[in-house]
Amino acid sequence: MNTESVIGDGKMEKLGPTLPINHRFLEPEKAVKTITDMAIWEKSEAYMEYTGFIATLNEAIKGKPLSVDCKISNNVSKFINLLEKIDELIDEFPPVEQPQRFGNTAFRDWLAKVKISSTQLLQEVLEPQLHLAIPEIKVYLEESFGNATRIDYGTGHEMSFVMFLCCLYKIGFFDSEDKVATVFFIFNKYLQIARRLQQTYRMEPAGSHGVWSLDDYQFVPFIWGSSQLINQPRIYPPVKFLEDDIIDKFADEYMFLSCIKYIKEVKKGPFAEHSNQLWSISAVGSWTKINQGLIKMYKKEILAKFPVIQHVMFGSLLPIRRFPIQQ
Template sequence: MATSKEVPHSLKVIPTAEIAKHQFILPAKCINDGDDVSFFLASKAYADILTFIFQLNASIFPRKTPGSDSVKQWSLGDPDVSLPPVAQSLAKLLGALTAIIEEAPPDPGPRRFGNLSFRRWYEIVKERLPGLLDEYLPSKILTPSSTAEVSAKAELEAYLVGSFGSAQRLDYGTGHELSFLAFLGCLWKLGAFPETQNGSQERAIVLGVIEPYLQLIRRLILTYTLEPAGSHGVWGLDDHSFLPYIFGSAQLSPAISSPSDIATEGSAPDAPNPADVAKSTTVQRERQRNMYFSAIGFIYDVKKGPFWEHSPILFDISGVKAGWAKINKGMLKMYNAEVLSKFPVVQHFPFGSLFVWERDPAAAEVAQNVHTASQPAKSAPTARPQQPLRGPSAEQPGMQTTRAPWGGGGAMPGGTAAPWASSRLPSQSPVSVPSGPGQPTGAPWASTTPLPPRAGGTTTAAPWATLGRAAAPRTQGSVPSTRAPWADKNPQS
């Protein structure tokens, strides 16, 4: 099993269960402190989650056609992606859940975060979900045996209900996205998706089910102004999602013949440049066919201002010179570090009989790192902590670093770039998000207010965004500057 330090591409598939003999249990919360996070990283559930992600990721890479020089790339709405009956049914289920929004319209009046009508939508969904699962899922995986106390449907329902956000906190984040991934993983384990050798079932899951799910979530966020759950703000990759950046970068990577020859550098010949995420015209074009740009497009829909300002991590990644395969590899490692290894994200993940809270006998001992060390101890309060994205380097005490945890070498003083992302300086006139009549509207939580200055300083840059350069002045003559505060005309190498 992959450790938390290195996550190689896996060629395995998660195992299926013998339904007739399987004893289902109601999934329950098991992660209550930092030690539990460490146990999770060595558990069977963690191994299965990673394996499933690698399955899906490998399936979406462009494929070389045997016996010819042609290459098949997979895009959103691709007519060449054959959707099995269960994928078509799941898409219809998501459509039915979307339609319920009309029955719970948002409360009128200005509201910064969380429209209370989301609770009404959530309650309707919980009430109807058992019947919807009966209608849209194969009966053979839902029917309990005569001796079973808990049915497969009960486990599936727990993960699906947890994938729409929190009705209590009126928020949504990557932990809820993980719950939907587990729901699909449960279906795989129950044999809902017949295994094939060419990745067609996994492609159907990514393009035919996960993308419609993301569309539903974006509709919920816009309709009910859901707050980002556990968001790091500009210090995080995205306020709500992570999976589309993994699968979307795979779509744009070099073609493969099989999962065993996945490249770690390069791009598909006609792939857009990673830097094009800051070009609104390219984003609007590519979001129709690529999951990465579809996620970027949603950011354009809900945020105003220069892209480098409201999404500095994505902007930094857009400077990667080694291509989309390099970005894909980095995204996989970042997901492991920033989602699966973080207490605020995984603390609500429930464990049942399909994703098991048991130690994986093949797991290596989880080494203490900046992520597990910063989790709450058993004696700490149970309230959700707001942990900083990065802290002092364990290798060089007192040195501040935001270097990604999988990066080799020592810490960089004041560095903010992921080690696989080249330093990316914004242009003199960064592209702003379109606004105005007929244009996408900004999210209620989007603010154009600059970040507060550092203690004892006057720069409006994020405290960690120095890159070893002197802060540029915020004005040029009497005209306010739109350049990144850390951009310098003569940057140091």
Template sequence: MQSRSASRPAMEPPRIPDLRHVSLSRPILPPSMQIKTDTDVEEWKRTTGYKDYCLWVVRLNASVVGLDNATILAAPKSEAVSKTIAMLDEIKTWVQEIPPYGDRQRFGNLAFRDWGKRLQKKVPLLLQNLLPHSLSPAIPLLTPYLLSSFGDFTRLDYGSGHELSFAIFLMGLSLIRFFQPLPEEERQLVVAVFGKYLEVVWNLQDVYRLEPAGSHGVWGLDDYHFLGFLWGSAQLRGVAGANPSSVLSPPLPPTNLYNQQVTRIYQLKIGPFFEHSAQLQAIATNVATWEKVNAGMLKMYEAEVLNKRVVVQHLPLGGLLAWETDDTQKTSQSGQ
């Protein structure tokens, strides 16, 4: 007779919940600035929008585990993904048409303001061309995030808050089902779409000499970015022979976003790696596996980006990134 314990199925990892579907059949108010104090940050962490975004990041993270760039890029792309990449390619061409001024400032070429004015003028048309007519009510809900995805046109800087805006733009497109929340599409968002976005903003940073926005300096992962390290570390999970210490031995193959991010640091900074990238050095020398690196990156992203008032106070909230909490939902439902 078979024992009861032997008949139990093997433990499986918990299933990641489905992403919420936001219907556009009813009007939705556009997002607005909500965070002014640390108390507002605590409120933000309780909202539906915060939970949606954290879930979306985790879903994309899981979709690329163990997969290199070439494998993902070789797979067929949906029309939605292809159109988004084409939009980013168009945006990138503007840099050639708006060359930097001839000044020798260390940071912040004023031509970036001209580039920003073009983006502000073109965003409505970009989104009209991107979305099918049935999703056009989402244009005012998505516009603020696309506008703030490429840097600040007044301060002439770029940081993880601008990267966050672009990620929320992509999440919003997933909530309204322009993108389908399926692993095969989500991994394309990581490597094909977000990878193209990195190509665009790296070009902007280089040509217009954008200043790091709110940089942690030597104690941060990077002067400008975070998500490439997070999702790139997921790509390296479970890969035979992959060790976090490998990033200390350049040149690195461009097989994942993590290597691409670290390679860019090697290209931009001089001196010993441990001096200009102490956090990455510590990860490479003290963390044994990419599984642990990836788990730590998820926690760090939440703590250092999503929960930091200096970052999220510039983020429009509401609209697709719902500001309501479970409590307000229950209250509104009980009043119906």
């Protein structure tokens, strides 16, 4: 995959607005209803846009720690503020006393509040000319934090947030200079909120409890986090990411290590038993190979799994129609 995002006219271009003035936004809907629909998804514009977007940001942050000096635009700052408001809402809905250990029902009240507030939150952040996009893009934001019925969270919810970010580029809210800050400030803040929700409301892992993933909840921060570690001599060879002193020293600089630290905090027992795939990855000789392998694994173990993709929403920005073949 080329490291530049695939934009809607079928050409490889830099991230940015490509929409005509008369673009018609659509409220996203599920489109992958049966396993046979997976073939449509894998040839769709949405698939190409999404995987291209991940590859573009993966390239932008290669070899960079979270503390790197990067541009923080006004729009990035506004969006960080939006996520902080969502984070603060958790304080308004403390866990309730209940008999079962997992799935605290207060999460449903929190998520209902987010959904009620999402339109206003986005109106406060987006320029007025972009407000027509809100009914379409807000669905991705609302689906980013977990399922209210099951009180669970998994890679499909994470995918919804990355799709949301992709949409913000497609409507021109973010531009090419925002790529590093998108990962290091916005996605990283989202990751902190997701972890807080998991802990506060004792959320179940969605799907098969991490069978298709590297841990119970996340995947994308391992991709982008391994890209950060390329050509970083302090965490080389990669097996060092298992060492407690390395984790403690660098978890605030590298997303991959923050993920390992979080796993070690929430899971007990030998790491090789509760996180076998990550244990296996530690034997790979270079972070470049790990990064490439994780992207392949993500496509195979997440993007090719019907139980995940059946929940994906498609609209005008991430359409299910077939990606145009280049002449």
